[in-house]
Amino acid sequence: MSDALEEVFRREAGRCTATLIRVLGDIDLAEDAVAEAFAIAAEQWPTRGVPPNPGGWITTTARNRAIDRLRRESTRDDRHLAAHRLHTDTMDSDHNPELDRLDDFVEVVADDQLRLMFLCAHPALASDAQVALILRLLAGLSTEEIARAFLVPEATMAQRIVRAKRKLHDNHASYRIPRAAELPDRLAPVLAAVYLIYTEGHTATSGPALTRTDLSAEAIRLGRTLAELMPDEPEVVGLLALMLLTECRRATRTDSEGRLVRLSDQDRTRWDRALIGEGHELVRACLRRNQPGLFQIQAAIAAVHADAPTPGSTDWAQILALYDQLYVIRPDPVVALNRAVAVAEAHGPDPGLAALAEVDPASVDHYQPYHAARADLLARAGRHDEAGTAYDRAIELTTNQVERDFLIQRRSDL
Template identity: 45%
Template sequence: MSEHLGDLLRESAPQVLGVLLRRYGGFEECEDAVQEALLVAATGWPAEGVPENPRSWLVTVASRRLIDRIRSERARRRREVTAAIREAPDAGLIPAPGDEGPGDRDDTLALLFMCCHPALTPASQVALTLRAVGGLTTAEVARAFLVPEATMAPRISRAKRRIRAAGASFEMPGAQEWAGRLDSVLHVLYLIFNEGYTASSGPDLHRCELTTEAIRLTRTLHRSLPDDGEVAGLLSLMLLTDARRATRTGPDGALVPLAEQDRSRWDTAMVEEGTTLVTGAMSVSSLGPYQLQAAIAALHVQAPRAEETDWEQIRVLYGILARIAPNPMVTLNHAVAVAMTRGPRAGLGLLEGMDDDPRIARHHRLHAVRAHLQELAGEYTAARENYLLAARCTTSLPEQRHLRNRAGRLGAPPPGPVSWTMPGGARRTG
């Protein structure tokens, strides 16, 4: 199957599933029918050609498969309990005259909300979103979670059953629960992107299939909700971050820090699109955490050189983000910005007490940031210990190598007073 055909089927899958769910209900049954239709297309279209309206073709085939299955099941039940159960009429199974055609409506947004139902855990929401909306196979979702397919298949099945048990219907949430459900959708897309951009474990720093899918799904969401500032902010954040992907690793796969990346190789089209998105969103929408993170990312990529980064503006933005959406990762990033503007010891002060926070105490990022600030402050022995501790706490092989290399460079502290560079190139001692 060609790459173009694969992309077409993957993009069509959630739309076709949405149509079937809206018409017939029954998540598992509808998804099975869609998968059968996709299989027929994947085997038949290369020889017969792609239909003029691929989505309509897929909806028709999937609907026939689903109706045949329902009728077969009903026939079986009639044979078993003819006297007890009457056959339900087929009228509800077949689109009524005048019903909108299969290609007239995109139900991807409703499907996203369904997959992010509050009855599911965040991990189940991510898995089901990748499976049903992203169009990934169960094997591909399993690879995303780094578990065997035999482990992932029951997990996805349990998520579907939990949605059914919760009485979830294929419709958009009401006004009272809209904000919370949209927050869940955005969070799931954010998690998918983050896992792809910096894989939590394994030999590779990137999982490009996940970042690509997260951006595609967020674009779909943005098309459906073009006036939502946080949706635009999340898409902007993804684009501005992914624009640097090609420069984040060296030829040997080693991690390259932001300050050392070749900025001439950043994707300028993604930078321009992301900057335009966040600028427009912040000018017309209430300020939200994804817009703030995108604005910070824009400041990083707009600096011609690392030394010209507007750290003071970044510090201010992180201060606002820490007030409206406090979490340990925001605190870590805020500490770095404070260190770059007020000195490393001021940044280290923000980290005090974080060892008592169970959300971050065992995370390698806490030890890595502390080590970096200690290095800037001239506390080389402590910095080396924390770099090594961070390396032990992460299961990402590129990050392990990077952190150990940083520790190795501190084996022999340089003589003389410690100095660090402030934004603009000025140097301070301390």
């Protein structure tokens, strides 16, 4: 694929697929039609040039190809039905009869992406299936790329995607935007899935490199789309802000040899000022709405870190207050652990260890960050033997090689 086409594909494939699913009433048919339209583009654009509205061109071409195919292959009942719908133009009450006019594509498409987002992250699907469907249908990643990113065999990922699509089909899932009353329940899994894609890109579960930039970039792209489509949902804006304020540190998270650099040791002059500025603005905008949520508070914490020119000038009291607020919304061991780290920074390692002691050890026995944080606090409190034991457990639980090397180094520094 040429660069120009690749760029159009990255930007438009998800939007076109989203619209085609509504028009055709079938996910597989829509995917095939969009793939076919891009194949035609690859043939025609190099000689005829890129059309002025590439996304509209792809959508129209895909739709026309799908009609041709339905005519040719209209042997199955559902295809008969789909062909009938296209000819009569009466499929849905919300069908836009203006669809044929290219100028209207942008409007129609925007809503369709939101529909597709809610379909992919339907709460009846497991979170790994939600993530796979979002990456495949909205981000336009191939099954092979998704499988590689999540380190599972391609056949496993293909099966996961097929099964998820079949479940939605067999259960008569509707292609619609949830009503306002349903939104709180339906939006949470959408945001969680996008954030899962981001965190997988931020610290890959395993493998030689610490981050997978491509996945983080896709998550941020999806986050931007969501924020454009739902600017009045503070958690949507909060999620985007959180990702940007985490992303701003990417270049400084590893050294020239790829080793992990802790937040306190990072070269803050190399943090991305543009991302910090944008993140800050978003945090302020959503907090003004005074409907605090999980992502907004985490974004606010990231913003406090980004504000500090040196580690010593970090406003830990403010961070601790935000963790207290977070713990009210989500009283789980992971938040309790992060809160304990903030206590240690604000008041010293011993109060930090005391806060950590309130976490039920059984609930975090397999949670690597708990043992890593506990080891660090014990070391700072001068309890080296216990710190060594905690480091051993953390190292045992670490699957990312870069993180593992870092912990082994810390262990030997004791």
